[in-house]
Amino acid sequence: MKITNVKVTHVNVPLSAPLWWTAGLYGGASKSIIEVETDSGLVGLGEAPWWHFGEVIKSDIAPALIGADPLDLADCEARCVPPWQITVNTGENAASIAFGAVELALWDIRGKVFGMPLYRLLGGAVRKNIPFSEYFAFRPEQDGAGGEMTPEAVVEHCLRMREEHGSTIFEGKLILGDPQLEIRTVRMLREALGEGAQIKLDSNMQWSLTTARWVLREIEPYNIRNYEDPVATFEEMAALRQHSRIPFSTHVPDLRRAVALGAPDYFVCNFAALGGLSKTLKFIAACEAMGKGFWCYSNDLGIMTAAYLHVVAATPWITEASQSLFRWQVGDIVRDGPFRQTNNMVPVPEGHGLGVELDPAAMTRWSKHFHDNGPVNHFFDPNQPGRYRRLPLH
Incomplete structure (x- = not known):
């Protein structure tokens, strides 16, 4: 062939x-x-x-x-x-x-x-239902969707996801450059969702080390499952570790530095960004040997998501829910896509290979x-067209 x-x-x-x-x-x-x-x-x-x-x-x-x-x-x-x-x-x-x-x-x-399905090529399934988080964020209204621009609206969105889909795992960005707003929103989320829900956060490196110390001190009582990239570097995460018990994750796949510095605790990666499935499997095995966790990236389409499902199905070490923007994706390129979770779970495809077909x-x-329309640009400031956004470092 x-x-x-x-x-x-x-x-x-x-x-x-x-x-x-x-x-x-x-x-x-x-x-x-x-x-x-x-x-x-x-x-x-x-x-x-x-x-x-x-x-x-x-x-x-x-x-x-x-x-x-x-x-x-x-x-x-x-x-x-x-x-x-x-x-x-x-x-x-x-x-x-x-x-x-x-x-x-x-x-x-x-x-x-x-x-055979990919998970069987990888050694067989240790689980067939794969956990994914719901997402929350501050979103302006667009064509009747979004509009969650206040803590109250974010809380209402999460409660609706729990009611309609059985969701109890939530991850989100509270990125408007206001640490007090993040603290208040986290407090309200915990009060509304109860102790049984998982709450994960992601600041995309927006905080200075000084502000991150303050924010994490204030939100630690609300049982935060994980905080992704609270600061910009592994060195700052290691310093932050001295002041907070909240686990940290990152998209930067530098395992040697993470082990040497003691932080972050988890890697969140796209398989192609790691060089492919073969290299991903080696990276995950190295994470296991070094005591570092791993889960999968968000806002991928159905092909990469299917790969996530198969690898997590076949990998005992991956136990945390992976990220997802499934609920907010208006379409996909695979039949019956996008994937959507019920009670936090998406079943692994059973077809041959990845088990998905193009639509x-x-x-x-x-x-x-x-x-x-050209490619989507995620980096320009909507208030200053043609210029990249510069969020002040608090």
Whole structure:
């Protein structure tokens, strides 16, 4: 079996309403969907975390893979990714991330060849229902959605998710640059949701170490399950650890530094950003050896989410709920997408490979959205068009 074509399609999938984060308003996903075609008729699906990695796939990776055996992952990687010494010395890791998106499609092909779900290729399922958090944030109103711009509205949203979907795990950003607002919102969430709910927070590195000490001191009595990137560096997290028992997580996959400094406690990662599924499995194993936790990223579409489901199903070490913006995604590119949790859980797909199929109508719709509107920009200040937002460091 040989690879005959690698097709790349850019798509936008907006959120029902944008959410505030450190860099401005986060309005949705701009991804590249990968289809690796073979001479046997099997097609593997992959997903790049940002659309511009799809351009790297088009220009560099796709031509290199034509004629390759899709089951020979080592050969495919050697054709596409420079040795790690080169990427470390040059700081150029785009090829690694772009190949990570394609490598997911190669695993999908492998599952289809052997006629089994991905989790079985990974050793079998230790769980079949995978936990994901609901999300909360300050969101301006848009076309009848959102409008949670006060602590009261955020609390009301979470209570509605509990009532309608059985949700008891909540993660969110309370990023308007006001530490007192965050403290008050957390207090109100705990009072409304009760002690049985999990509350996780993410500040996207918005606080200075001084302010973070204050904020975490005030919210610690409310049993915060985790705080993601409360400050900008691992060194500051290590200093913050001396003042707070709340666990910390990060998107920065630097395990050596985390072990050396004693913080953060968890990594939250996209599989392509780690270089693909094979490297992700090695990273998770290293986390287990070093006593660091792991869970999965948010605002990915159905292909990457399916990969999350299979890996968590097959990995005993991953016990915490992964992030999700499922409820706010207005669509997906897979049939019956987006995934949505009930009672915190999403079942792992049972089809061959990743167990998902592209929805042709959805692909047409969301690729047209990208073509007509360009990629979503999450970084510009909505109050100063054309300028990047600068949130004052408190």
